[in-house]
Amino acid sequence: MYYILTMAIFKNKDDLFKNISFLKGVGPKLSKYLKNKKIEKINDLLWHFPYSSTDRSNTATLDKLEVGKIQTIKVKVLKYNFPRIRNLPNKVICEDEFGKIDIIFFNSREGYIKAILPVNKWVLISGKINFYKSKYQITNPSYITSIDKIDYVKRNIPKYSLTEGLNEKSYRKIIEKVINNLPVLEEWLDEEVLYKFGFKSWNESLLKIHNFENADTVNNKYIRRLALDEILSNLIVLSKNRKKFKETKKESKLFDNSLAKIILKNLNFTLTKNQEEIIKEINEDLKSDRKMFRILQGDVGSGKTIVSFMTIANVLEIGCQSAMMAPTAILADQHYNLAKKIFHGTEIRIELLTGKTETKQRKKILEDLKDGEIDLLIGTHALFQKKINFKNLGYVVIDEQHKFGVKQRMSLAEKGGKNCDVLLMSATPIPRTMMLTIYGDMDVSRLIEKPKNRLPILTYSKPEKKIDDLIKIIKKNLSENNQVFWVCPLIKDSQIFDYTSVKMRLKWLKKIFPSETGILHGELKQYEKDLILEKFLKKKIRLLISTTVIEVGIDFPDANLIIIENANKFGLAQLHQLRGRVGRGSKQGKCILLFKDNLSKNSVQRIKVLKKSSDGFFIAEEDMKMRGFGDIIGYQQSGEKFFKIADPINHIDLFNYAESYIKKIENENLDRFDFLVKLHDKAEIIYSKNG
Secondary structure (H helix, E strand, O other): OOOOOOOOOOOOHHHHHOEHHHOOOOOHHHHHHHHOOOOOEHHHHHOOOOOEEEEOOOEEOOOOOOOOOEEEEEEEEEEEEOOOOOOOOEEEEEEEOOEEEEEEEOOOOHHHHHHHOOOOOEEEEEEEEEEEOOEEEEEOOOEEEEHHHHHHHOOEEEEOOOOOOOOHHHHHHHHHHHHOOOOOOOOOOOHHHHHHHOOOOHHHHHHHHHOOOOOOOOOOHHHHHHHHHHHHHHHHHHHHHHHHHHHOEOOOOOOOOHHHHHHHHHOOOOOOHHHHHHHHHHHHHHHOOEOOEEEEEEOOOOOHHHHHHHHHHHHHHOOOEEEEEOOOHHHHHHHHHHHHHHOOOOOOOEEEEOOOOOHHHHHHHHHHHHOOOOOEEEEOHHHHOOOOOOOOEEEEEEOOHHHOOHHHHHHHHHHOOOOOEEEEEEOOOOOHHHHHHHHOOOEEEEEOOOOOOOOOOEEEEEEHHHOOHHHHHHHHHHHOOOEEEEEOOEOOOOOOOOOOEHHHHHHHHHHHOOOOEEEEOOOOOHHHHHHHHHHHHOOOOOEEEEOOOOOOOOOOOOEEEEEEOOHHHOOHHHHHHHHOOOOOOOOOOEEEEEEOOOOOHHHHHHHHHHHHOOOHHHHHHHHHHHHOHHHOOOOOOOOOOOOOOOOOOOOHHHHHHHHHHHHHHOOOOOHHHHHHHHHOOOHHHHOOOOO
16 A cells, blocks of 8 residues: 655665664764654654754855854865964865955864865855954854755755754754655545645655745644644544454443442442432443443542442442552552441452562462452552452553553553453543543543532632741641641752752751651652652641642642642643642642742733632643643653644644544544554554453
């Protein structure tokens, strides 16, 4: 279906997926520098677009030079000046019919300079024009070449975001080698799609982008063409995954809710109508002959965990085992304690398995699990190690699923076998406009209604110059047996960013509250984080100074005040998540946002949104409008970034079109998109053989 032009570099289309070192001239050192820009395979180069360009298209005579501008000149090499005093630069004097100019070199050898600038030869030189001691100069020119290569220099030169060790010249050689020799692929988009949007071919679009022929890097038709490709590759993966699950038949789980009714009596509150509706949805999936693959999206504090335990009860009732996985030991421990409480008075055996479980106890758990003597196992990702075997696993619940990528969740969903239903839970709301693009392989339940006993969190804002006023507020909270979070954006002080670090704030607060304070940040090892959070949970620490690593989902019932410093540094969704760390007990939670003076319009708008709404889904929509999609869903935490090209705000029409297009063609043979899916590094998700 695809055809290839025979070329010196690429013998076939799959060469695009070879390591970058496959390219001539890219050795270990250059490979290391490219890896710093997340460029490891040749196709990674394709998506590293130029952000600007340098105009070298006009050749200027020496009487028309403009200081501070990048210009290209055609000159004759007159003579050299190589000083014998160390650290002085080398100089080459050049001329044309209108004047003279000095070409200055630092750290360049004589032999190299003589080779590229031979005396009495005419050359092209491009660089920034300076004026020093009544003379024009170009210092360390960007380009020097012979007259016959004028077209190579006289043009708009694309500028790329580079890293230490990479310069424009060497990177340009690499990218041009690839872009100018791309394999020509048969078109995967229908003619009507190309016509509708005025799109060009994949090859032409890439060539135009890397030549920076259109300054609008978001909405030009070449970027939009590749953005639609990327969106489609994602939706195709999800569509194929969805087909897999629809085709997977299982034994129906037939129960009468008798165990669920018993644990309902152990709760000290009544379920919300929203919780009851979602429990009903999940129960219908459990009773069906199709394997369940559902995500439960719930706002902060909406009661997702209770929903999961109510449905787990129905699976346990018929003699199947269940497993619940959490991303950290402290969150697993919290779920375990809650499960013991609500299953009290039943014969259900519950065990906890984390990295802290002692060897003897772990061995016993593994034996009993295999023999079917454990009904519900709660733990961290260790639950899915090969040596852990269930006798009859019927249901898996995975908490905080946003920390697991698409490939990981596919693997987890297949682990339990065809009769094992899967429920994923996330406290990170996704805007409605993006639901299919992110969760298109799953059924989705949205838990919006908050428990009736949960008081809304009051949100205030305060200028940083009034920071001293907060000491009285903290003292009052501590005297009322409350605990306090103080969040800062940085771990250490920075000379670049004018933000407060946790280490600096700890020094200040420790002088006032010497025995009450603790610190939590990302440089700590996981066991150190767990220890700090455990001390906070047991109230050995009452004032915790932290970065944003405070675990989502953990209940600290006596934490009722959170202060977020440099709040203008954070997006709306992140501020909402942080705010949700308090007010999880019976007392009123309060959030104070500390802002710098002279707030931007965007920051003022964020304060207004947070003050008027506690609806995480509404806040996620507003956040996407203000900051873009990348900051919302937390995929940086899983190391998986969904879109390199597509922008869900500027390309919303493409997202909407792609969703309807995939629904229209998903029952057709989608093989023509296989290479596209591979280009965007998603093929292994579809073809994984786990489970």
